[in-house]
Amino acid sequence: MAPVTTDLTHGARPGVPTLDEVAVLAGVSRATVSRVVNESPRVSPEARVAVQAAIEQLRYVPNRAARSLVTRRTDTIALVLSEPNSQVFSDPFFASIVHGVSAALAETDLTLVLLTARDAREQRKIARYARQGHVDGVVLMSLHSEDLLPDMLSEAAVPLVLCGRPYDGREVAYVDADNRGGARVATEHLLGLGRRRVAALTGPMDMIAGVDRYAGWVQALADAGREPDPALVAHGDFTEAGGEAAMARLLDQAPDLDAVFVASDPMAVGALRALRAAGRRVPEDVAVVGFDDAAVATTCDPPLTTVAQPLDRMTTELVDLLRARIDGEAGPTESRTCPTRLVRRASA
Amino acid sequence: MAPVTTDLTHGARPGVPTLDEVAVLAGVSRATVSRVVNESPRVSPEARVAVQAAIEQLRYVPNRAARSLVTRRTDTIALVLSEPNSQVFSDPFFASIVHGVSAALAETDLTLVLLTARDAREQRKIARYARQGHVDGVVLMSLHSEDLLPDMLSEAAVPLVLCGRPYDGREVAYVDADNRGGARVATEHLLGLGRRRVAALTGPMDMIAGVDRYAGWVQALADAGREPDPALVAHGDFTEAGGEAAMARLLDQAPDLDAVFVASDPMAVGALRALRAAGRRVPEDVAVVGFDDAAVATTCDPPLTTVAQPLDRMTTELVDLLRARIDGEAGPTESRTCPTRLVRRASA
DNA sequence: GCCTGTCGTGGAAGCGCTCCCACATTTTCG
DNA sequence: CGAAAATGTGGGAGCGCTTCCACGACAGGC
Numbered sequence: 001m002a003p004v005t006t007d008l009t010h011g012a013r014p015g016v017p018t019l020d021e022v023a024v025l026a027g028v029s030r031a032t033v034s035r036v037v038n039e040s041p042r043v044s045p046e047a048r049v050a051v052q053a054a055i056e057q058l059r060y061v062p063n064r065a066a067r068s069l070v071t072r073r074t075d076t077i078a079l080v081l082s083e084p085n086s087q088v089f090s091d092p093f094f095a096s097i098v099h100g101v102s103a104a105l106a107e108t109d110l111t112l113v114l115l116t117a118r119d120a121r122e123q124r125k126i127a128r129y130a131r132q133g134h135v136d137g138v139v140l141m142s143l144h145s146e147d148l149l150p151d152m153l154s155e156a157a158v159p160l161v162l163c164g165r166p167y168d169g170r171e172v173a174y175v176d177a178d179n180r181g182g183a184r185v186a187t188e189h190l191l192g193l194g195r196r197r198v199a200a201l202t203g204p205m206d207m208i209a210g211v212d213r214y215a216g217w218v219q220a221l222a223d224a225g226r227e228p229d230p231a232l233v234a235h236g237d238f239t240e241a242g243g244e245a246a247m248a249r250l251l252d253q254a255p256d257l258d259a260v261f262v263a264s265d266p267m268a269v270g271a272l273r274a275l276r277a278a279g280r281r282v283p284e285d286v287a288v289v290g291f292d293d294a295a296v297a298t299t300c301d302p303p304l305t306t307v308a309q310p311l312d313r314m315t316t317e318l319v320d321l322l323r324a325r326i327d328g329e330a331g332p333t334e335s336r337t338c339p340t341r342l343v344r345r346a347s348a
Numbered sequence: 349m350a351p352v353t354t355d356l357t358h359g360a361r362p363g364v365p366t367l368d369e370v371a372v373l374a375g376v377s378r379a380t381v382s383r384v385v386n387e388s389p390r391v392s393p394e395a396r397v398a399v400q401a402a403i404e405q406l407r408y409v410p411n412r413a414a415r416s417l418v419t420r421r422t423d424t425i426a427l428v429l430s431e432p433n434s435q436v437f438s439d440p441f442f443a444s445i446v447h448g449v450s451a452a453l454a455e456t457d458l459t460l461v462l463l464t465a466r467d468a469r470e471q472r473k474i475a476r477y478a479r480q481g482h483v484d485g486v487v488l489m490s491l492h493s494e495d496l497l498p499d500m501l502s503e504a505a506v507p508l509v510l511c512g513r514p515y516d517g518r519e520v521a522y523v524d525a526d527n528r529g530g531a532r533v534a535t536e537h538l539l540g541l542g543r544r545r546v547a548a549l550t551g552p553m554d555m556i557a558g559v560d561r562y563a564g565w566v567q568a569l570a571d572a573g574r575e576p577d578p579a580l581v582a583h584g585d586f587t588e589a590g591g592e593a594a595m596a597r598l599l600d601q602a603p604d605l606d607a608v609f610v611a612s613d614p615m616a617v618g619a620l621r622a623l624r625a626a627g628r629r630v631p632e633d634v635a636v637v638g639f640d641d642a643a644v645a646t647t648c649d650p651p652l653t654t655v656a657q658p659l660d661r662m663t664t665e666l667v668d669l670l671r672a673r674i675d676g677e678a679g680p681t682e683s684r685t686c687p688t689r690l691v692r693r694a695s696a
Numbered sequence: 697g698c699c700t701g702t703c704g705t706g707g708a709a710g711c712g713c714t715c716c717c718a719c720a721t722t723t724t725c726g
Numbered sequence: 727c728g729a730a731a732a733t734g735t736g737g738g739a740g741c742g743c744t745t746c747c748a749c750g751a752c753a754g755g756c
Contacts, residue, residue, distance in 0.1 A: 016481065018712060029736045034714060044734060061480040065422065066712035068413040069741045076461075095443065102464050106473075111482070114462040116450050125454075132409045133364065134459070241647045273649055299589045301621055366742060377706045382744060392704060414742035418711045 017058040026054035037062055075110050077322060078135040080126055082117045082149055083142040091238060091266060092294035093309075097141060097163060100315030108319075110136075120148055127152035137322045139163055145206040159325040161318055165208045165337075173325060174335045175317045179209050179291075182307035182340030183216025184223075186289040187261050189305070189342055191224050193287055195259035199232040201246050201271055203263040210238075213263040213291060232257060236267045243267025247274035259287040259348065265294040268304055272347070287348035302346035310338045365406040374402035385410055423458050425670060426483040428474055430465045430497055431490040439586060439614060440642035441657075445489060445511060448663030456667075458484075468496055475500035485670045487511055493554040507673040509666055513556045513685075521673060522683045523665045527557050527639075530655035530688030531564025532571075534637040535609050537653070537690055539572050541635055543607035547580040549594050549619055551611040558586075561611040561639060580605060584615045591615025595622035607635040607696070613642040616652055620695070635696035650694035658686045 023033045028047050035043045036051040043051075054060070068074045079101055081094065098114065105112050113135060117123045130138055130153055137159035140149055145167040153160045154172060162174035190198045200217040203210030218228050231253040234246040243262060247270065250257065262268035268290030272282060280286045282302055290297055293308035317336045324334070371381045376395050383391045384399040391399075402408070416422045427449055429442065446462065453460050461483060465471045478486055478501055485507035488497055493515040501508050502520060510522035538546045548565040551558030562581075569576050579601040584594040591610060595618065598605065610616035616638030620630060628634045630650055638645055641656035665684045672682070 019714095020712080030713080031715080031736060031738095032734085035735090038714080042734060047734080061476065063417070063712050064480065064482055065413045065416040066741090067714075069411070069417055069712080069743085070714045072741080074413065098462070099464065102462065103466075106464075106470065111477075112462060114446070114450065114460060116447065116454075118451075122454065128409065129459075132412065134412055240644065244647065270647065273647075277649070296588065299592065299618065299621075301625075367744095368742080378743080379706060379708095379745080380704085383705090386744080390704065395704080411742050414711090415744075416711095417713085417742080418744045420711080 016063075017060045018063070019060075022051065022054045022058055022060050025058065026050040072133065073326075074134060074136055076113055076135045077105070077110055077137045077139065077326075078113045078115050078126070078130065079139045079141065080115045080117060080149065081142050082123065082140060082144070082147050084118050084144075085237075085239075091264075092296065093264070093292050094142065096294075096311045097315060097318075100311050101139065101318060104315050104319040108323075110319075110323075117149065123148045124152070127156065130158045131156045137161070137326045139318055139322060143167065143207065144204075159322060161322045161325065163314075163318060165212070165335075167206075167208050167211075171333045173321050173333045175314050175321060175338070176208075176335075177309040177314060177338050178340050179212035180216040180219070182291065182309070182342075183213040183261060183263070184220040185216075185340070185342050186291070186305075186307050187217045187220035188223075189344075190259040190261060190287055190289060190348060191220065193259070193348065195287055197229075197232065197254065197257045197259065199234070199250050199254060199257040199260040200228075201243060201250060201260055201262040201267055202233065202235050203238045203267070205235060207238075210235075210263060213261075217261050229254070236263065236270075238264045238267060240266040240270040243270030244274045245270070247271035248278070251275075251278050251280075257286060260289075262288060262290050265290040265292040265297045265304060265306055268306070268347075269296055269300050272300060272302075272304075283346065283348050289342075289348045293343050297343075297345065305345045305348040306343050308341045308343045310340070314338050364411075365408045366411070367408075370399065370402045370406055370408050373406060374398040420481065421674075422482060422484055424461055424483045425453070425458055425485045425487065425674075426461045426463050426474070426478065427487045427489065428463045428465060428497065429490050430471060430488060430492070430495050432466050432492075433585075433587075439612075440644065441612070441640050442490060444642075444659045445663060445666075448659050449487065449666060452663050452667040456671075458667075458671075465497065471496045472500070475504065478506045479504045485509070485674045487666055487670060491515065491555065492552075507670060509670045509673065511662075511666055513560070513683075515554070515556050515559075519681045521669050521681045523662050523669060523686070524556075524683075525657040525662060525686050526688050527560035528564040528567070530639065530657070530690070531561040531609060531611070532568045533564075533688070533690050534639070534653075534655050535565045535568035536571075537692075538607040538609060538635055538637060538696060539568065541607070541696065543635055545577075545580065545602065545605045545607065547582070547598050547602060547605045547608040548576075549591060549598060549608055549610040549615060550581065550583050551586045551615070553583060555586075558583075558611060561609075565609050577602070584611070584618075586612045586615060588614040588618040591618030592622045593618070595619035596626070599623075599626050599628075605634060608637075610636060610638050613638040613640040613645045613652060613654055616654070616695075617644055617648050620648060620650075620652075631694065631696050637690075637696045641691050645691075645693065653693045653696040654691050656689045656691045658688075662686050 019030050019033050023030045032047055033051050036048050102112050115126050117126050138153055139161050141163035143164055165174055165176045166172050202214045221228050234250040236242040236246040262271050268288055275282055275286055282288050290304045290306035293306045297304035297306045367378050367381050371378045380395055381399050384396050450460050463474050465474050486501055487509050489511035491512055513522050513524045514520050550562045553559055566576050582594040582598040584590040610619050616636055623630055623634055630636050638652040638654035641654045645652035645654045
């Protein structure tokens with residue numbers, strides 16, 4: 001019953017123009033409009049100009065649902081924060097990564113979906129979500145050793161890049177900072193200051209960043225011919241409160257410590273407070289080096305000497321790597337480790 | 349050329365099952381499967397069971413692109429952080445809101461898209477994105493007075509809820525904390541402690557939360573029969589560094605102050621540092637009250653008396669209100685203001 | 697016992713887009 | 727100068743889904 005001629009009114013649908021309407025206005029076929037929109041070279045200049053004018057006039061924007069239905073792409077990637085502790089959400093490092101990825105994507109036509117998984121049930125929900133093809137790829141961050149997502153996603157052949165080296169050394173693309181090298185340099189700096197009892201306030205040991213930064217401290221001591229003293233090690237959880245508590249333990253275990261390498265800036269801020277509470281001066285009595293070069297490192301008292309990660313570069317690499325994998329251009333499991341850099345301030 | 353019989357292989361498409369395959373397996377038509385999936389009541393129990401079994405067996409999940417193409421819904425909402433200063437991204441308040449909204453949505457079938465707009469260009473890009481129908485609705489947060497998005501989005505009839513009262517009192521749905529009331533109570537608390545010179549360290553005055561919290565301070569003074577002294581006011585930007593600088597100014601302008609109401613906890617932490625640097629004891633010399641009840645309020649020294657916002661409730665309301673608007677059930681511009689609560693700790 | 701009304705169901709028409717294919721030109725080269 | 731290749735274009739199929747419509751089966755009312 002419907003007329004065969006193109007029906008542009010479609011009842012009372014509001015303003016949103018379609019490809020057809022652009023085609024009619026430009027005096028070409030739908031296919032040609034599509035080619036212009038998708039920047040195909042096989043379009044004559046005249047047609048291109050006409051179509052662009054029509055697009056402009058109609059304020060046409062392609063319907064993404066229709067497009068992904070046929071292209072099987074969504075132009076969306078998920079950033080999964082797999083972290084039971086919701087407080088970590090405000091960790092400056094994660095905030096920076098989220099912000100950086102978002103910024104890197106703003107340049108492209110990709111959209112960022114932020115997902116959080118607090119437990120195994122939510123991890124499964126996210127895997128399912130990804131398997132449906134709702135996203136073209138996934139960036140996984142804040143990985144703990146027991147996380148299910150790397151397995152579930154790679155099994156489902158979802159393009160995947162980890163932010164942080166995988167805990168178990170599996171074959172998967174990742175971007176990481178040179179945590180070990182950074183920690184080594186930080187510790188060497190403390191040793192170079194003439195400190196004799198350099199403690200380590202580590203991150204959680206079920207996270208690779210925690211493990212690697214600890215390993216860097218161990219290595220620096222070894223290189224200097226020292227044996228790591230267990231009394232000089234305390235484990236934190238990357239939070240300020242955790243750092244404060246761990247520092248208090250450290251002072252208890254090794255009252256004679258004269259320097260401490262702290263595996264994250266928020267923890268270092270907590271450590272500074274514990275040191276002050278214990279009456280130690282920083283850096284005179286105890287030199288402190290943090291990790292991350294978070295904003296707080298410049299504002300705390302004293303300002304923190306810390307290890308900076310190249311966040312911009314890391315987020316760019318993250319996005320590049322994922323895009324390559326989505327486009328199928330990826331090498332097997334290409335990965336990048338970005339150099340870190342010591343930033344000297346007053347605390348050491 | 350293609351056979352009329354249902355072609356289930358479709359070339360070499362990998363595992364993802366479609367409605368058709370479920371229908372064939374269950375021995376019903378596509379329409380019936382669709383009804384089961386969408387929980388239509390018009391399905392016989394037998395058919396329903398058969399379809400559910402088939403769905404289970406095939407691990408079928410509906411293709412969202414296909415669905416939204418016809419339903420014109422995406423089951424996605426955007427959380428837009430419209431903030432030029434990327435550092436604010438790690439503000440504990442925003443982190444909490446993002447996390448809370450994400451959690452509230454986890455219960456539903458909606459997905460959260462996080463978008464950031466650093467400047468007018470990005471605001472336009474986001475408006476365009478929303479106009480295309482890529483999201484069903486938008487939550488706007490961190491609004492400054494000159495933000496273009498409320499206008500652009502409401503003009504485009506995109507369902508919209510603001511997190512925070514609109515600056516200009518326009519007609520738009522919003523959820524906000526009772527900032528003014530909280531500030532008033534905080535200030536009254538300081539006055540009730542017998543403090544005579546109660547200063548205000550405000551947030552940015554182009555944000556409504558900054559304005560309202562300042563107004564609460566003014567009101568409490570007025571209620572107590574005092575005139576607000578301009579020397580007792582300094583403006584911050586909700587950051588720790590800004591709070592520290594503003595506190596220093598305040599001490600300069602009014603060395604005799606004996607209490608200060610600070611419009612956010614991060615600023616209060618900065619203020620504590622400035623006070624310590626100036627040799628003032630907290631709370632003996634200067635009592636301090638913050639705002640937000642951020643995690644840092646419990647860990648700083650001394651722990652902060654502060655005004656807590658009901659974050660869980662606010663995020664739930666935010667999502668409820670937006671859903672109602674998306675479903676077209678919304679009253680004109682229903683809004684909610686959530687009560688705040690004073691949390692007493694050592695700083696006042 | 698026939699006429700309605702309800703109910704469950706399947707057929708089929710699209711949603712807006714991409715892309716394969718065929719066709720009509722035009723260009724290039726043996 | 728004719729055949730082959732290149733080029734721009736439009737027709738049309740179909741992505742996976744929802745939903746309108748029609749149809750048969752059965753129930754109840756007179």
